[in-house]
Amino acid sequence: MALFKKKGKDGKKGVDRYMDMVQLVVEPDLAFVTAITNACHVSKQAAILDSIVYIMERQEKTIEIIKHGITQTVKETQDGGTLFRENTTVTKLMTAYAKTIGKNYLVNTLKRLVTLLFSSTEGFEVNPAKADPDEDLVENLNNLMDWCERFVEQIVQTVDAAPIQFREICQHLQVETAPKFPKSQHMVVGGFIFLRFFCPAILSPQQSGLANDLPTPEQRRRLVLVAKALQNLSNGVQYGSKEAYLNAMNEFFDDYQGILYNYFDAMATLPDSHVVSSAPTSGLVQLEDSDLPSLHSLHKFVYESKDAMVAAMEKEGNAELLANFHAMLEALGTPPKT
Template identity: 35%
Template sequence: MRCWSCGRCRAPRPRCGWSSGTGTWWARMTSWVEFPPQTLQQKPPNGWFRLLPFPGTEEDSGGSLGALRLKVRLTEDRVLPSQHYQPLMALLLESVRGPVEEDTASPLAVLEEVASGDCRRDLATTLVKLFLGQGLAGPLLDYLTRREVARTRDPNTLFRSNSLASKSMQQFMKLVGMRYLHEVLKPVVSRVFEERKYVELDPCKMDLSRARRISFKGAPSEDQVRESSLGLLTGYLGPIVDAIVGSVARCPPAMRRAFKQLRLCVEERFPQAEHQDVKYLAISGFLFLRFFAPAILTPKLFDLRDQHADPQTSRSLLLLAKAVQSIGNLGQQLGQGKELWMAPLHPFLLQSISRVRAFLDELVDVDGEEEAGGPARALVPPSVTLREGYLLKRKEEPAGLATRFAFKKRYFRLSGEDLSYAKSPECQVRSSIPVSHIRAVERVDEGAFQLPHVMQVVTQDGAGALHTTYLQCKNVNELNQWLSALRKASAPNQDKLAACHPGAFRGGRWTCCLQAERPAVGCSRTHSAVTLGDWSDPLDPDAETQMVYRQLLLGRDQLRMKFLEDSHLDTGLEADTGRGPSATHGTCPEFLTGQRAAAAHLLEVLADLDRAHEEFQRQGQVAPGPPGP
């Protein structure tokens, strides 16, 4: 965590400070946190800390500021050059191609055993991104779900736990399906926020005085509030269900193929007639209970709204989310439990279930093996406008030239063919940058121009010369969206740059690495892989493989003991948990030999990475940080 002032945090230069004596770090001149030195010596630092107002802030506000405690965990890691991760990457990719029943010593099997609940979500996100970049997200999900289904005896508990398979499918939907989610839910969610109607079905929570102020003339009764609320809820639920069941064509093909494989796996495991609904529940459990319903409940977390809902709107969203969950459960729990006050909605919910079954049947009716991620391909048709809006533009400066007002406001329009710009949207005279000429699209350090939210577009002309255009966005959200859009549009381009400078060439040197030659090779890796969405960072396979390596280290001793040190080994890594394959495999000498060989190979790869990290630490080969003030 570094900045240009203190060298320890990422805050801009004039907005941070550091006291080495007390371990105090404050940022943005409004608040500060004190880290005791002994806490920072933990591996990794982890604890609760009070967020304090910056001196003078509390007095200025009349002493009315509240108290806030933060859960802080600091992690630091070193990412090696790509070639060091290739053996581990090969093992990970090989894991999904092997038979699930006999896999207990592969990296994925070990990860599944050692991943704790706290890190399982992050690990699932890392694995999904890693395999998306290789075009193998589908096989990864199929591998994990087959392992989960194979050890599930009661179909009613299928995917109900927070297993690695459940978390991976959940993160996969978020990564590839956010645009789809917005198209389906945003119109109705926006309506709920704008109308702010009083909705309540639970008589224990009804506030008749509030209902009178908002929805009625005079003093309403509980029946009147219930009848009004029922009408409002069905008025919202109707469009939601219509949008969902009519969204098959808009659902990303990668999601549809993943659901198809999931359904086939469940049908093979539970073919009995009494389990005919399991194939529907397996898919709806993810799509409705882990995707649509959470997005309705907390729209801000899914970028459906900029702010959290007020208490009244939040209650309406909660009731809608409960209804969508009931539909996703195919009405199996209607009339049961403690929420009998939801009964007025039951007729509507039951009418929707048959439509949902038909929707799920149509959703998995998909052919083809094309995978999300993988080799770059055209993601945007040439005629489609991907993004447009005002940005501040600056060209790279000739040597020795530094103008004071170099950024000019221009209206940009990005299509699959070019990035054009003019003084205004109506201006007929426009300049353009062909998308096919783009070689890199990267963020720029704030210290390069002393400005935030700047990105660079590096292009190559016909003569092979590189040119850089700097663009400043108004906020970080806009920056991320432009980065994603430009990377999508230029995804098929060849000859992408492997590295570039996150700074600018000013004063005869690069601000990022202090090299004194403009053509000097870039000091920072580029993110040339396909992006996942407007709200997601690009794929970074080296950093993601590094996290997998760190997680595998937690299971190294267990792996060595189970497969290499125990001469009487007769079961796999999972046998002790009661979830592994049958003992038939464990008593087969050929099977045990293969298991030991796989375990030994994985341990050898981990040892090689250990040595590489030790060597880099001895040589002090770390990525250069931004210059000091």
């Protein structure tokens, strides 16, 4: 089906009419993207962020913008323990970007292991309130620890297979964090790799490509237990009185904390052959007709959400962005029907 190249009110048509919107998307301060996410219901954010990441990638600015966001976040944060833990515009962008560029890496790393986990006949339930009366909880806990070890061992072997963009983000996280919050330099890398990438994928295996079918309730429970343990391990957080039945897992954490930290350091160390571009790119890359689906999607959203976006910009007191936004909407007009 041919894409409809409707003219904007400024007379431009097709991709040319979207250059002003693209310019707002790729501004390093992320003010426009923040207004979009603030106006977007959480159920629709993943799709909109996919369009935003696509546009940033076409302009070869995603890494540059994420790095800028990381630097600003560290500067503005007073407590290293909270770094990149909240769902800010920067962390949402990091999550969407990781999902976009890490698809093949994720599947190659974990799909076989998830398949084996699903087919296992071993007991996994460790919560006395949820286990059947005849289940051996000690044996189940040992099974859980064994599978967590298998996941960690698999992941830490994949440094060279990880997308170089992953490692560039990890390096920037560590470089920016270490001088101000030295005790958090591993936590921030672990947060990106596990909290933003591996753990969400494990919890949604069909969507992430780790499973062909929806998991059964029992399989989902296994994934939840493994993902939670991996996330706690990456955070350096041990189990306590709240989940006392998992306290024996702390031995697993002690055994693997150093291994995981070495992995984080390796992920944050770029190959000698890789040249990091430190200078911001200038100008915009010319768009093509193949870009129109993402542009139309974003145009439709901002048009339909303009009132909420204006309210968000007014709340921030960003008069310049507000003026540019109104001018952009006036020039674009109504979104095309495809």
